[in-house]
Amino acid sequence: MINSTTTGCRFKHFTPEMRGRLEQMYQEGTYSQVQMAEILGVSQSAVSRVVKRGRVRQKDYNSKYYTTYIAEVGSRVYQENRANCRVKSIYRYSQHFFSELEKALLTPTKGRIFSVDTFVHSYRRNNPLELVSCTKTVYQYIDQQLLKVRNIDLPMKTRLRLRKQQSPPWI
Template sequence: MAHTKDNTTTQRTFKHLSSYERGKIAALLQEGYSQRKIAEKLGRNHSTINREIKRGTTTQLNYDLSTYEQYFPETGQAVFEKNRSHCGNKSKLLKVESFLQHAEKMILKNDWSPDVVVGHALKNNEFTKDEMVSTKTLYNYIDQNLLDVKNIDLQLKVRRKQRDPNKRKHKRLQGKSIEERPETVDDRKEFGHWEIDTVRGTRTKDNVLLTITERSTRQHLIRLLEDKSSAAVDQAIKKLKVQFSNVFKKVFKTITADNGTEFANLYNHDVDVYYAHPYSAWERGTNERHNGLIRRFIPKGEQISNYTEKQIRRIQNWCNNYPRKLLDYSTPNELFQKELQAIINPV
């Protein structure tokens, strides 16, 4: 316990890890940083980082049924909140039966998260507060096996392999660094700023998905490509220019990409292009998060060529019509259409 004043009164200077810090821990672990290096970067004690990694590490199953250990910030946060919880009011379990049946239906049949179920119900006055439970309580009921929903039914986390930053030297592409990107892009208040990436099914030659996510509305576009090449990406962008016709420059003001060679020609499409730092996926976190949603439908390791364009459109529609907490439980499609109409028919 540290003394901050020269008297007998002590104040605790330690602060619990935030969800942002847990996200940074996950990102740095993926980059291969040691626990001590992570502690130095976050200005934390090594023991704090060690305990957090133990708290948030779970056993995952590979496709060959072998297992491996991986840290997830969401797990660490959930365990922390559970450990911090205290005895409160008596369980509302029997008083909210109708809501719990609704939650089971939306999670199991519509693939909604518990938070979306609660938020959407509140926003649309489907239940009163006395007739339902909070997101935290709903998760607790699931953990306690009080519902037909199990943790395995909830959203699967994307499994990623660690990459060695020294494996290859970064090749500078024609475009600006993300460090030069305007602040108006960072704060997400202005419409028209996108993040782009590709999603592969297998490492063999196969179709890939091109994904483009708008930062403010979270609109997620998915396009099926023949291969992971700059020519295929160029063709997809050209089709978008035709689709959005005269408003393309207002809809696509900037695009932030990684340093993959498939994005080498983006600067040729009348849009400002910014490249993220090598092995810094969190700099395109919006797009990465949405690519994780795709994995609900197309698990890693499955060939993209097994899916038709119609099926890909269905996945895209699900992503864009999924209510989001950070959008006040509106859908990306609702906000995107509103922005598009404002451009087409300005007041």
Template sequence: MNMSNINSTRKSSYSHLSATERGEIAAYPKMREQPVDIARLLGCHCSTICREIKRCSVEQVKDKNGKQTFFNAYFADSGQRVYETNRQKSSYLKLNGCSTRFIAQLESALTANIRLHSVDSFVQTYKVNHPEEVVPYTKTIYRYIKEGLLAIKPIDLPKMVSIRKRSKKVMKTNKKTLGKSIEERPEYINDRSEFGHWEIDLILGKKTKGEAVMLTLVERQTRYALGVKLEDKQSQTINRAVTHLISQYPIASITADNGSEFSLLSTLEAVDVYFAHPYSSHERGTNENFNGLLREYVPKGISLNPLTSEELDNYLTVINERPRRLLQYQSSTFLFELARTT
């Protein structure tokens, strides 16, 4: 029978091979069909057939006249078994197949007023602590949230909420660097190989007279953050706060932007101070990222005057103790204390 005479209809959309189709793949080579012909007959892409054969072939031995010949043969049952195993590990694991305890704790943790975890850090931490339970991948949890399958809403996770694209700003020029340029910053600071080098920034509340501000510093290697509420953003106020922090923490250098509020930092003798290029916030990306995390608790446009020191300390503690992927799921607090004592 010439199998090439059989008409087939190409699948309208992608779907996995069935057990029957795997049986046909196993039968076709015996009839001298090539992968491209098998793909046409089954109505799928040639690469699908090639991957399936490569992934599920088993080495065989043929003995002819006392001479052994090795060859690879595709077996349908082997292919189906591999598929079912991979499906169990797949990110498309059905919600009802997940650990109910995991789902309950995930929803509780991520809808808390002050949450310790991100989706990713919760998933990874839970997997380590409960290796026997079925836990989906991080991207699967985000899919569940988008599909409304969980009690967690996108608004509970600010990073999921789409942000209106800002209009492109015209780059300004001729703003002078206040002191030592970031271009003079040593490589051991740039590559984060040495502990004790910080980035500094201000978080503003309402842009009105008499409004409090928040000074933030982030250690570049461990991402450990400090925060202080200040009555104003005068350069003298900033310097007094930084001087106090230098006496309390291992601060070897500070990288700031060119805002006038930081104009007196270069007068500090205890630390090296570097200034980023004008309008280049990406050069202080560590601090900018932290500010984004803090904005979850202190949104833009609200007054900082009612913010208490206790509330700020709670926010800092939660962020510093959050396991983070870029830190191999260790917390900034743990790494900071480790570096500080060694």
């Protein structure tokens, strides 16, 4: 299209060359963040985030402090953040907790005293040093069938009815 004003998405990670060029432009001090973004071909907010991530406070020879951007620091902080952003798996939590949960919830209905919520809280209280998932995560694991417990084993969950979508009264 000739008259199209939209541009394609340019979502990409900063390469070491881009970080080095950004550090050079930041050190010169003559470029604004908008100009840096145009030169690098990324959005201004991306440049802002990268600069914020790599900004450090240093001391000059007159013992005065100043802030500057260092590409290696920004890259290191970025890699640390990426390492911590993974989805937590079921194996991260205490396996003893899940075996006890299955044992408590799969007992016959008459002798059962725990719901998922009460079991999680009582187990946390009795075993403070173990890593235990929250109630919402346990329900997600049950829905994903990662545990032996199924939705049919939870008496309240099978009784809940999905609510119908209602249109607003003004329509």
